[in-house]
Amino acid sequence: MLETLRLDGRVAVVTGASRGLGRAMALALAEAGGDLALAGRSKPDLEETAHRVERLGRRALVVPTDVRILAEVEALMGRAVTGLGRLDILVNNSGVAHVGPFAEGPPEEWSRMLETNLTGVLNGCRAAAPHFLAAKRGKVINVASMLAAVGLPHYAVYSATKGGIVAFTRTLAVEWARHNIQVNAIAPGWFVTDMNAHAFANEKLRERLLRDIPLRRTGREEEIGPLAVYLASPASDFMTGQTIYLDGGHSAA
Numbered sequence: 001m002l003e004t005l006r007l008d009g010r011v012a013v014v015t016g017a018s019r020g021l022g023r024a025m026a027l028a029l030a031e032a033g034g035d036l037a038l039a040g041r042s043k044p045d046l047e048e049t050a051h052r053v054e055r056l057g058r059r060a061l062v063v064p065t066d067v068r069i070l071a072e073v074e075a076l077m078g079r080a081v082t083g084l085g086r087l088d089i090l091v092n093n094s095g096v097a098h099v100g101p102f103a104e105g106p107p108e109e110w111s112r113m114l115e116t117n118l119t120g121v122l123n124g125c126r127a128a129a130p131h132f133l134a135a136k137r138g139k140v141i142n143v144a145s146m147l148a149a150v151g152l153p154h155y156a157v158y159s160a161t162k163g164g165i166v167a168f169t170r171t172l173a174v175e176w177a178r179h180n181i182q183v184n185a186i187a188p189g190w191f192v193t194d195m196n197a198h199a200f201a202n203e204k205l206r207e208r209l210l211r212d213i214p215l216r217r218t219g220r221e222e223e224i225g226p227l228a229v230y231l232a233s234p235a236s237d238f239m240t241g242q243t244i245y246l247d248g249g250h251s252a253a
């Protein structure tokens with residue numbers, strides 16, 4: 001039964017693979033047998049992820065990409081297919097957060113979040129579409145956030161981008177079901193990464209944030225990998241359109 005979780009011979013594109021949750025998911029997909037095309041803007045960090053993938057015995061391709069630009073994302077999918085031979089899995093993980101009172105937030109930051117978090121996901125799906133539609137199969141994993149379902153002050157625009165991802169995931173899944181392409185989302189709760197390390201370094205704020213999590217702790221990076229492997233593998237062929245909250249119970253409380 002566990003064989004259905006293997007990804008041998010499959011090729012995955014992971015955006016935001018240069019660090020944090022994207023790197024963790026890329027390494028998990030490699031451990032399950034997949035080859036990886038790694039995207040993000042920071043080439044040295046992508047190269048570090050690539051070395052780790054190769055140490056697991058899998059192939060890795062570093063493709064510096066800005067997910068806000070459709071032409072770059074289309075080139076990324078092309079590089080994955082020419083360099084690794086095929087395209088089976090897309091993990092749209094790149095994201096940014098600007099935290100602060102909505103009434104004071106600079107509109108340039110709204111654009112940066114909307115373009116990276118939401119347009120980035122649309123660009124990924126659009127660019128992968130010709131490959132998945134031709135193959136009559138594909139797996140899309142969009143990374144949303146627990147904040148799509150929970151209101152937290154100072155995250156209004158970020159939450160809007162993530163709510164958009166949840167709605168987009170649901171509808172695209174229905175649209176692409178007849179092509180045998182499964183589209184799901186992971187909505188992480190708090191994982192301490194570069195994105196929020198400053199908040200968790202503040203003892204008072206850390207305590208305040210942990211109070212809202214029934215399991216009373218943040219997620220560990222290695223805890224997102226198995227879910228990504230499941231959603232990327234044939235084990236999840238009957239699941240589509242879903243957003244899975246990996247958040248220590250935060251959104252359930």
Ligand SMILES: NC(=O)c1ccc[n+]([C@@H]2O[C@H](COP(=O)([O-])OP(=O)(O)OC[C@H]3O[C@@H](n4cnc5c(N)ncnc54)[C@H](OP(=O)(O)O)[C@@H]3O)[C@@H](O)[C@H]2O)c1
Nearest residue numbers: 016018020021040041042066067094095145190191193195
């Ligand atoms: N950590 C959490 O608690 C948490 C909770 C819920 C959801 N999430 C979501 O999880 C995802 C990963 O976040 P993380 O916590 O791992 O944060 P992170 O460590 O800051 O990583 C963010 C990633 O996104 C990439 N990225 C940012 N802008 C990009 C762009 N324009 N083009 C391509 N790549 C871009 C970054 O790579 P470069 O800088 O090299 O481009 C980096 O690899 C995000 O979508 C985030 O919203 C995180």
